[in-house]
Amino acid sequence: MGIMKEFKTFAMRGNVVDLAVGVIIGGAFGKIVTSLVNDIIMPPIGKLLGDVSFEELTIPLVDMSKLTEEEQAVAPVIRYGQFINVVLDFLIVAFCIFLLVKVINRLKHKEEKKEEAPKAPTEKECPYCLSQIPIHATRCKNCTSHLVKVEHS
Known part of the structure; x- marks a missing residue:
């Protein structure tokens, strides 16, 4: 039973619980950002570029003209449009985290100034x-x- 007690002590530490909450909120936030990129940002950009759907932008690695529709669906391709979407997802999430950390650091700095009594x-x-x-x-x-x-x- 020693290992169970040790695990309970580990799991109930404040920073482990905070990390779990952060992961859950981060996952939900990631879904929001993915929807923002795929459903709001990329369609107007695709429209400006001539009704292009970024998810469909690919570079085929085989001659697609010789394949049937079923074979084309499973043919190897480089999905650079999807990659662009993922990079935009990352940049938006990274920027939001940057802003969040900046706000938290500013709040901590204000608290430290308050604590520094003469x-x-x-x-x-x-x-x-x-x-x-x-x-x-x-x-x-x-x-x-x-x-x-x-x-x-």
């Missing part, structure tokens, strides 16, 4: 010799003068 002084100046001494000192380490003790909270 620190309480740890030294004070001796009124007799003007050297720096610990704030709670009752006697100067340089001139050995007795200092007035000030209560600090």
Whole structure:
């Protein structure tokens, strides 16, 4: 049972759960971007290029004129149109992730600035010799003068 307990500890760590949520949301976001590219971006581009469907852009690796329709359907081809769609998918997802990380970093930077409260002084100046001494000192380490003790909270 030791391995099950160890797995439960691993699986319940916050970053593992966060990663799982990120993967699920990322998968759904990927589908949205794929639809955006295939259904919204590429049709107008295809229309501008003369009613071309990018998914159908191929380079045949065999002479297609000698093949039947069934053979043409399974003939080896380079699907560069589909590749263009996938590259656009990637670029859009990468850009969105870039923007997301930029926003998160900006928010973290603002939080760090808030957390940087001014620190309480740890030294004070001796009124007799003007050297720096610990704030709670009752006697100067340089001139050995007795200092007035000030209560600090």
